[in-house]
Every structure is written in structure tokens, then in C-alpha cells.
Amino acid sequence: MTQRLIDLSVPTVDGPSEATPVEVELLDHAAAPAALGLTPEDFPEGESISNETITLTTHTGTHMDAPLHYGLTSQGRPAAAIDDIPLEWCYAPGVRLDLRHVPPGTGITAADIEDALAKIPHQLSPGEIVLIWTGADRLWGTDAYRAEHPGMTRESTAWLVERGVKVIGIDSWGFDRPFGSMTGDYQETGDNKVLWPAHLYGREHAYCQLEKLAHLDELPAATGFTVSCFPVKLTGLGAGWTRVVAIVEDE
Structure with missing residues (x-):
């Protein structure tokens, strides 16, 4: 007996199938050090950890x-x-x-x-x-x-x-x-x-x-x-x- 998982969800994404917008503000790996009061040189490969701020309704997506x-x-x-x-x-x-x-x-x-x-x-x-x-x-x-x-x-x-x-x-x-x-x-x-x-x-x-x-x-x-x-x-x-x-x- 093996177990299989089937995804029954739609993606949470901005597009014509949603009545309200999905807005994403990205703090990417290159810009993140400055947000932490540091510089790219303080991190391996010059990249910090990223973050995203999302604006959407509770009825967006599945x-x-x-x-x-x-x-x-x-x-x-x-x-x-x-x-x-x-x-x-x-x-x-x-x-x-x-x-x-x-x-x-x-x-x-x-x-x-x-x-x-x-x-x-x-x-x-x-x-x-x-x-x-x-x-x-x-x-x-x-x-x-x-x-x-x-x-x-x-x-x-x-x-x-x-x-x-x-x-x-x-x-x-x-x-x-x-x-x-x-x-x-x-x-x-x-x-x-x-x-x-x-x-x-x-x-x-x-x-x-x-x-x-x-x-x-x-x-x-x-x-x-x-x-x-x-x-x-x-x-x-x-x-x-x-x-x-x-x-x-x-x-």
C-alpha cells in the first residue's frame, strides 16, 4: 500500500480569475542586507535572506x-x-x-x-x-x-x-x-x-x-x-x- 497526495488547490496569484488584486512587494537577496543595517559583504555570496509582503483578501486563492x-x-x-x-x-x-x-x-x-x-x-x-x-x-x-x-x-x-x-x-x-x-x-x-x-x-x-x-x-x-x-x-x-x-x- 502506497500513499499518494493530490493537490486540490489553485495557485495564489494575481490574474484574471481573481476579482481582487494580489500585490507582492519583494525584498530580494541583494537588497535585504541594507534592510538589516548590514552590507552585502557581510553575507556569503553577498546575499542575505529574502522577504515578501503580500496584500490580498482572505478569499483569494483556495x-x-x-x-x-x-x-x-x-x-x-x-x-x-x-x-x-x-x-x-x-x-x-x-x-x-x-x-x-x-x-x-x-x-x-x-x-x-x-x-x-x-x-x-x-x-x-x-x-x-x-x-x-x-x-x-x-x-x-x-x-x-x-x-x-x-x-x-x-x-x-x-x-x-x-x-x-x-x-x-x-x-x-x-x-x-x-x-x-x-x-x-x-x-x-x-x-x-x-x-x-x-x-x-x-x-x-x-x-x-x-x-x-x-x-x-x-x-x-x-x-x-x-x-x-x-x-x-x-x-x-x-x-x-x-x-x-x-x-x-x-x-
């Missing part, structure tokens, strides 16, 4: 959203920040659900989830990490990535969470339908229930979501792997950058 992102309270109590998330939520058996047939801009229904589980087939167990496979990661690196994907609905999210799922991931820019789809419906109907319904369900029942996953097609099967998705411990914040990895045991 990341985990905590209940605090959805609202100030969850289940009638103060919503958990990203550093409050139990570690056991972040290391558990994974289940990949194939929803690639759902068109961009539309919502993934509870019936879609049930159907995807039946096709595996698999019966969910509490604590399993569910990965929603839309195939949208093929657009990474383009503007289309931010808009050409389906999204979870309140009903599909509730269906999973109420069966004990604590972490749900998706391989698209956002967890809900694209921004333009939601706001277009709101402007047409005036019904604010169309705005981020999956996110806002987290005010009723605490759960975490992983956004901007990738390479779900590289998983050898829909089950039989473990997901590791520990977020960076950012005190009191609503999200944290996460290196998501699938651990596969090969014969």
Missing part, C-alpha cells in the same frame, strides 16, 4: 469560509471565526459528487445532490467532506472563471449539513451561483432571498465551505480518499487561505 463570513451569529450564538474551526472538521474522508451537467448560472438542487450520491452509490456519514465537482476549474486563468459555473442553493446546502456534513467544497470561484446571476434575479424580482442563499444558510446551521478547488478530475474515484484542508489560523476572521490535499491509498 480558501475556507467560516460561519463568521456568513453573518455575526450562527444557530443563535456568535458565529465561529476561522481560527475557531475544530481541527477534526478539516481532516476526514472525502466524497466527490459529479455535478458537471448542471449549467453555468443555475443552482444545484437537493435532488441533484441525491442523484449524484445514488450514482456512486454512497450513503453519507457525519463528518465526511463533500466536494462538488462542476469542472469550472478548467477556466482558471481566464475572466470566464468568475462567472461560468453553477452554484449551491440553500436547499442543497441544507440537505448536506443536516446529514452531518461540516465542510463542503466546490471547484469554482464561488459557492453560490455567480454574482451576476444572483444580482440579475434580484433586480428583476426584488426578492433578496436570491442573494447568497447557500452562504446565508450558515446563519442557521454552522458549516464551512471551501472555494476555488481544482483537479477533482484527478481523484481516482468518488470515495476512498481523505481530505486535508486546514486553514491558516487568522485570529477572529471570516476566512483563511487553505492548501487542500487529497490523500489516496493505492494498492
Whole structure:
């Protein structure tokens, strides 16, 4: 038995697939000595140790959203920040659900989830990490990535969470339908229930979501792997950058 690791994360980089910029200020090896009050001659090869200052949002790159992102309270109590998330939520058996047939801009229904589980087939167990496979990661690196994907609905999210799922991931820019789809419906109907319904369900029942996953097609099967998705411990914040990895045991 050998263990294989599959990277399920996108790179954290400035580009057209991100809605906000990633700014990097580099203190390179040649300039670093002066920042330390020394000279290049004080170091072997004239090079000191480098440093980088990065400006970006907590929702840039592959990341985990905590209940605090959805609202100030969850289940009638103060919503958990990203550093409050139990570690056991972040290391558990994974289940990949194939929803690639759902068109961009539309919502993934509870019936879609049930159907995807039946096709595996698999019966969910509490604590399993569910990965929603839309195939949208093929657009990474383009503007289309931010808009050409389906999204979870309140009903599909509730269906999973109420069966004990604590972490749900998706391989698209956002967890809900694209921004333009939601706001277009709101402007047409005036019904604010169309705005981020999956996110806002987290005010009723605490759960975490992983956004901007990738390479779900590289998983050898829909089950039989473990997901590791520990977020960076950012005190009191609503999200944290996460290196998501699938651990596969090969014969």
C-alpha cells in the first residue's frame, strides 16, 4: 500500500480569475542586507535572506469560509471565526459528487445532490467532506472563471449539513451561483432571498465551505480518499487561505 497526495488547490496569484488584486512587494537577496543595517559583504555570496509582503483578501486563492463570513451569529450564538474551526472538521474522508451537467448560472438542487450520491452509490456519514465537482476549474486563468459555473442553493446546502456534513467544497470561484446571476434575479424580482442563499444558510446551521478547488478530475474515484484542508489560523476572521490535499491509498 502506497500513499499518494493530490493537490486540490489553485495557485495564489494575481490574474484574471481573481476579482481582487494580489500585490507582492519583494525584498530580494541583494537588497535585504541594507534592510538589516548590514552590507552585502557581510553575507556569503553577498546575499542575505529574502522577504515578501503580500496584500490580498482572505478569499483569494483556495480558501475556507467560516460561519463568521456568513453573518455575526450562527444557530443563535456568535458565529465561529476561522481560527475557531475544530481541527477534526478539516481532516476526514472525502466524497466527490459529479455535478458537471448542471449549467453555468443555475443552482444545484437537493435532488441533484441525491442523484449524484445514488450514482456512486454512497450513503453519507457525519463528518465526511463533500466536494462538488462542476469542472469550472478548467477556466482558471481566464475572466470566464468568475462567472461560468453553477452554484449551491440553500436547499442543497441544507440537505448536506443536516446529514452531518461540516465542510463542503466546490471547484469554482464561488459557492453560490455567480454574482451576476444572483444580482440579475434580484433586480428583476426584488426578492433578496436570491442573494447568497447557500452562504446565508450558515446563519442557521454552522458549516464551512471551501472555494476555488481544482483537479477533482484527478481523484481516482468518488470515495476512498481523505481530505486535508486546514486553514491558516487568522485570529477572529471570516476566512483563511487553505492548501487542500487529497490523500489516496493505492494498492
